[in-house]
Amino acid sequence: MSVSPQLKKLQSAWITAENFRPYGQVIFPSQDGKSFDQDDAQLSLHNGIPRFYIMRLYNQGLEFHHLTRHTQCTQCLGALEGKDWFIAVCPPCNDVSEPILDKIAAFHVPGNCFIKLEVGTWHAGPFFQHEFVDFYNLELSDTNLVDHFTHNFHKTHQLGFEIV
Template structure:
């Protein structure tokens, strides 16, 4: 018995602080010496040792079928060298153990900002068309070991996503 797969297209919208608010924050450059305020990343890193590092990803493309969340910390991601990239997100409904399919959205992130994912925000990415992109990543040192919850839409819904 064969199972058919569906590919759902997600139209990526250019990220803004307003359209990304359900998922986290968008942080743009500010003047040196500006006082800390709500436009700065509101971080939650108290549940462990923060880890700030650069990760190199190769040829990620635009399609996915798994989405992940972290419930113990916020996560910040940004590309180096001004390269644009894509991410799919779903709001953090932390009382539910799977993402709400109808609430998944895709965003194009320009290379002049970074995003902070709210605690529990489901995310798939970063994705991109470049040969490789270096990303800075701020999370906890053990996030990918003890705080990495993944939902597989291929298994649950025979579904893949492609960002346009």
């Protein structure tokens, strides 16, 4: 007899540079002409051909049971049209093969910034409450083919998550 997965609620926090640091960076607008510094996205795209594209996603709710990571590049995500959104993340933990359950966090991202996920950061989303959102995405051209490692919490812990 199969056991129904338990649903764990993740309280989202408004994203800041400080609270998102274990997972990557938040990039807010800056004045034109500002010199490159630590507040700019520190990218790792040297393992292939960068791909910058716009992906249209439709509302799939705020529940998930998979987390994915990319170990060969950073990834940048941001919403167009100023739409807010959510993401769930877990810090990079390259010495283990699955996300650390008690380190999973959720963030509410305003539409006036983008995020850079550090190499190896586990993530689920973007999630949102709009009908659809167009996101720009910067990763490698083959990230989703050769650098896409997913952990299924339904299978390993009979667990799902809901961002609240």
